[in-house]
Amino acid sequence: MTTALALGGEGDDRTSPADAASLARIVFAALVLACFAAFFLTQRLKHTPTAVQRFELTPSFSPASAGNVRQERISFKLARADEVTVTITDAKGDVVATLVRDHPVARYKQFSLRWSGHMGTAHRVQQIVSANGHVSLLPHNPGKLAAPGEYRVEVSLRAQHRTVRSPRSFALVGR
Numbered sequence: 001m002t003t004a005l006a007l008g009g010e011g012d013d014r015t016s017p018a019d020a021a022s023l024a025r026i027v028f029a030a031l032v033l034a035c036f037a038a039f040f041l042t043q044r045l046k047h048t049p050t051a052v053q054r055f056e057l058t059p060s061f062s063p064a065s066a067g068n069v070r071q072e073r074i075s076f077k078l079a080r081a082d083e084v085t086v087t088i089t090d091a092k093g094d095v096v097a098t099l100v101r102d103h104p105v106a107r108y109k110q111f112s113l114r115w116s117g118h119m120g121t122a123h124r125v126q127q128i129v130s131a132n133g134h135v136s137l138l139p140h141n142p143g144k145l146a147a148p149g150e151y152r153v154e155v156s157l158r159a160q161h162r163t164v165r166s167p168r169s170f171a172l173v174g175r
Helices: 002-006 017-047
Strands: 052-057 072-078 082-090 095-105 111-115 124-129 135-140 149-157 162-165 170-172
Touching: 052 149, 072 082, 072 149, 082 111, 095 111, 095 135
Parallel strands: 111 135
Antiparallel strands: 052 072, 072 111, 082 095, 082 149, 124 135, 149 162, 149 170
16 A cells, blocks of 8 residues: 555645646636736726816915915815715824815816814805806814914715825915
């Protein structure tokens, strides 16, 4: 019995060169297919529009100064209509202010807000119409003025169950 196992009988772990070549071909074919699938998936993702588009922010503002920029101007477009919650977060990622909650925003229509620099959740919103007819929302946040520093905008999309953070930050400068 010992001799039969040593000579290639039952339980032998050695494979023939033909079996090894077949296995190598199968593995190679699987890798080639996986590469093609990854390529096509990447192409599809590159051509899929991002959920929040054209984020526009004022680089810095000073709510307590007599200068021109006393409010942060925020605007963006959505690839799909949705109800949005827009928040301001500090450098640590903590929510400082909630500007609107579950506000309906149309697809591909620029949505504009302004932030006064005050903390807390807005209890009312005022519409501001510019000279060229563009409408912006000015939320009235009841809290004290936020500390100077870097902030970001986060847009939560209710129907899509996701939150998108602005690619750039903005600065609230001096009181």
